Amino acid sequence: MTEPCNIAAALPRLARQHPDQVAMRCPGARGRYEAALTYAQLDARSDAIAAGLAGRGIRRGTRAVVMVRPTPEFFLLMFALFKAGAVPVLVDPGIDKRALKQCLDEARPEAFIGIPLAMLAKALLGWAKSASVRITTGRWPLLADTTLARIEAEGAGAGPQLAATDGEDVAAILFTSGSTGVPKGVVYRHRHFVAQIAMLGEAFGIGTGGIDFPTFPPFALFDPALGLTSIIPDMDPTRPAKADPRKLHAAIERFGVTQLFGSPALMGVLAAHGEKLPTVKRVTSAGAPVPPDVVRRMLELLPADAQLWTPYGATECLPVAVIEGRELLILRARTEAGAGTCVGRPVAGNAVRIIGIDDGAIPDWNDALQVAPGQVGEITVAGPSATDTYFNRDAQTALAKIRETLPDGSTRIVHRMGDLGWFDGEGRLWFCGRKSQRVVVDAQATLCTEQVEPVFNTHPQVLRTALVGIGAKGAQTPVLVFELRPGAQAEVAEVADELRHIAEGFVHTARIERFLHHPKPFPVDIRHNAKIGREKLAAWAAAQPAGGRA
Numbered sequence: 297m298t299e300p301c302n303i304a305a306a307l308p309r310l311a312r313q314h315p316d317q318v319a320m321r322c323p324g325a326r327g328r329y330e331a332a333l334t335y336a337q338l339d340a341r342s343d344a345i346a347a348g349l350a351g352r353g354i355r356r357g358t359r360a361v362v363m364v365r366p367t368p369e370f371f372l373l374m375f376a377l378f379k380a381g382a383v384p385v386l387v388d389p390g391i392d393k394r395a396l397k398q399c400l401d402e403a404r405p406e407a408f409i410g411i412p413l414a415m416l417a418k419a420l421l422g423w424a425k426s427a428s429v430r431i432t433t434g435r436w437p438l439l440a441d442t443t444l445a446r447i448e449a450e451g452a453g454a455g456p457q458l459a460a461t462d463g464e465d466v467a468a469i470l471f472t473s474g475s476t477g478v479p480k481g482v483v484y485r486h487r488h489f490v491a492q493i494a495m496l497g498e499a500f501g502i503g504t505g506g507i508d509f510p511t512f513p514p515f516a517l518f519d520p521a522l523g524l525t526s527i528i529p530d531m532d533p534t535r536p537a538k539a540d541p542r543k544l545h546a547a548i549e550r551f552g553v554t555q556l557f558g559s560p561a562l563m564g565v566l567a568a569h570g571e572k573l574p575t576v577k578r579v580t581s582a583g584a585p586v587p588p589d590v591v592r593r594m595l596e597l598l599p600a601d602a603q604l605w606t607p608y609g610a611t612e613c614l615p616v617a618v619i620e621g622r623e624l625l626i627l628r629a630r631t632e633a634g635a636g637t638c639v640g641r642p643v644a645g646n647a648v649r650i651i652g653i654d655d656g657a658i659p660d661w662n663d664a665l666q667v668a669p670g671q672v673g674e675i676t677v678a679g680p681s682a683t684d685t686y687f688n689r690d691a692q693t694a695l696a697k698i699r700e701t702l703p704d705g706s707t708r709i710v711h712r713m714g715d716l717g718w719f720d721g722e723g724r725l726w727f728c729g730r731k732s733q734r735v736v737v738d739a740q741a742t743l744c745t746e747q748v749e750p751v752f753n754t755h756p757q758v759l760r761t762a763l764v765g766i767g768a769k770g771a772q773t774p775v776l777v778f779e780l781r782p783g784a785q786a787e788v789a790e791v792a793d794e795l796r797h798i799a800e801g802f803v804h805t806a807r808i809e810r811f812l813h814h815p816k817p818f819p820v821d822i823r824h825n826a827k828i829g830r831e832k833l834a835a836w837a838a839a840q841p842a843g844g845r846a
């Protein structure tokens with residue numbers, strides 16, 4: 297019998313093959329890792345929950361907001377929803393409260409499943425009023441119709457559950473992190489997840505039996521489909537920059553972790569801590585460029601045969617391209633001379649093409665949209681994991697999707713990444729920054745953040761820099777905002793002068809007119825703590841008195 301196209305379809309198969317293999321271990325309230333779920337338990341219990349949910353009307357196509365921390369309940373529930381063919385809706389809990397309400401309302405969920413705090417917030421703040429079924433993971437059904445434990449009991453003994461989902465069926469709605477505006481709900485179909493797992497498995501050579509340490513919880517959902525054991529880190533997943541490296545190391549050592557995923561901020565934490573990671577064979581980091589010093593340090597901490605990958609992608613389309621840390625370091629000098637950050641070669645199955653920069657919608661693909669080889673433009677992707685729409689956001693969908701008619705008459709969707717980049721002669725893609733964050737000085741000069749900032753990040757006293765534009769696009773004043781390393785001894789005015797001197801060394805950076813010291817750490821995104829909030833910094837820079845040298 298062929299399996300339905302469903303991310304949960306691998307689970308019953310793996311449960312049959314390796315019933316006693318641990319699927320996941322969670323740290324629990326005191327970080328003791330008492331709770332473990334085997335593949336057999338994850339499969340049987342998610343069956344029971346799926347059957348219980350069906351009894352409450354949550355079945356194929358039902359949208360259900362899930363606000364549960366990465367505990368066993370979260371994974372059981374997610375797999376139950378996938379098995380039921382229901383559509384979990386996930387929003388980053390760390391986002392601004394108004395944006396959160398907007399996302400939850402926009403998703404028009406029929407069910408709301410949350411921890412007691414989320415149930416309270418729902419009641420107080422009027423979240424997701426459309427949800428007629430309310431389930432809590434708490435012990436008592438406070439502000440809810442029932443508890444998850446009761447749902448599981450109601451479905452006990454119902455046997456295997458797996459909806460006959462089609463690849464086109466909606467599998468989940470995952471909101472972007474909203475680093476450049478209000479988060480958008482990305483519609484994932486089952487075929488997107490299935491393709492993503494195959495692409496990740498192949499790109500990184502992931503085989504069954506590895507021990508994974510996913511510091512970004514939704515990624516842990518891929519582990520059971522890849523036959524891995526997940527060790528859920530003892531940290532606040534919304535604050536990777538604040539994770540305690542000793543706790544991370546303790547778990548990595550205790551369970552013999554072989555691979556880990558973390559944002560560049562988490563890499564920074566591990567690199568600064570400086571303890572070897574002898575069991576780890578594969579590290580992946582995405583969300584923003586990983587600073588070269590962090591890549592170098594991480595490679596020193598890993599065994600000689602380990603690999604450090606920085607996949608490039610977005611909520612809408614992942615993975616797009618990949619590069620390994622050693623190649624990245626070889627290309628460092630080019631990054632520091634203004635080429636951008638190399639994100640590697642496209643993953644098999646993706647057609648990655650660069651089109652001319654345009655802020656408007658492009659309804660139909662046309663080969664003439666492409667720029668000449670080697671030129672910077674917007675990165676587009678057509679491929680099995682490129683999603684085709686945002687939920688309930690037609691305007692955003694129109695701005696991000698292009699319909700392409702292929703020679704055989706069939707059509708496909710081309711996703712616009714909203715990122716700028718170019719291809720080198722060896723087929724490697726270079727990331728130059730977000731399209732919306734480019735600085736357009738005049739008709740001749742457009743500056744890309746990722747081609748400017750690394751040039752200045754070479755200054756020994758500087759931790760980070762951000763290129764921002766003041767004024768209307770087309771007549772913007774380019775400003776370089778800089779953050780000093782903690783404990784830096786330098787005079788701010790002196791550093792600004794030195795940055796000005798560096799700027800004169802390159803044609804593109806010579807256009808920068810002002811260098812401003814930002815006295816506090818830069819604002820960063822809530823998901824990865826790594827993307828610089830350049831919109832906020834631009835507003836801050838515009839409010840600084842002109843004429844000051846720094």
Ligand SMILES: Nc1ncnc2c1ncn2[C@@H]1O[C@H](COP(=O)(O)OP(=O)(O)OP(=O)(O)O)[C@@H](O)[C@H]1O
Nearest residue numbers: 472473474475476582583584585607608609610611
């Ligand atoms: N390896 C990488 N190197 C550089 N930048 C990366 C890498 N991986 C991802 N990115 C950046 O992260 C973006 C995707 O981020 P994500 O999907 O988390 O949400 P977001 O795009 O920040 O949210 P929003 O669209 O709401 O602003 C990519 O478009 C790219 O700009």
